[in-house]
Amino acid sequence: MKTTATLSALMLAVAVMATGCKKADDNPNMGPAQEAGAAVDAAAANAAQETREAAQNVENATENAAARVDAAADRAGENIEQAADKAGENMREAGAEIKQESKEAAAEVKAASDKVGDKTGAALERAGEKLQEKR
Numbered sequence: 001m002k003t004t005a006t007l008s009a010l011m012l013a014v015a016v017m018a019t020g021c022k023k024a025d026d027n028p029n030m031g032p033a034q035e036a037g038a039a040v041d042a043a044a045a046n047a048a049q050e051t052r053e054a055a056q057n058v059e060n061a062t063e064n065a066a067a068r069v070d071a072a073a074d075r076a077g078e079n080i081e082q083a084a085d086k087a088g089e090n091m092r093e094a095g096a097e098i099k100q101e102s103k104e105a106a107a108e109v110k111a112a113s114d115k116v117g118d119k120t121g122a123a124l125e126r127a128g129e130k131l132q133e134k135r
Contacts, residue, residue, distance in 0.1 A: 030038070
C-alpha cells in the first residue's frame with residue numbers, strides 16, 4: 001500500500017514536470033491542469049491495478065498455505081491412526097504372549113505339583129512300610 005501511494009505521487013510529479021505550463025503537443029485543446037488531471041487519473045488507475053494484483057497474490061498465497069496446512073493435518077491424522085493401529089497390534093501380540101506364557105507356567109506348576117505329590121506319596125509309603133516292619 002505504501003509503495004503504491006509513493007508510486008502514485010511520483011507519477012503525478014513526473015506528469016506535472018513533463019507538461020510544464022504549455023499546451024500539449026499531441027492535444028492542443030488540453031491545458032496543463034487537464035494534463036495533470038489526466039496524469040493523476042492514470043496514476044490512480046495504475047495504483048488500483050497494482051493493488052488488485054497484490055490482493056490476488058495475497059489471496060493465492062493464503063489459499064496455498066491453507067492447502068499445505070490441510071495436507072499436513074491429513075498426514076498427521078494418518079500417522080496417528082497408523083500409530084494407534086500399531087499400538088493395538090502390539091498390545092494384542094503382548095496379550096497373546098502373556099496368555100501362552102501363563103499356560104506354560106501353569107503346566108509347569110502342575111507338573112511340579114504332580115512330582116511333589118508322587119514323591120510325597122512314595123515317602124509316605126516308605127514311612128508306612130517302616131512302621132509296619134517295626135511292629
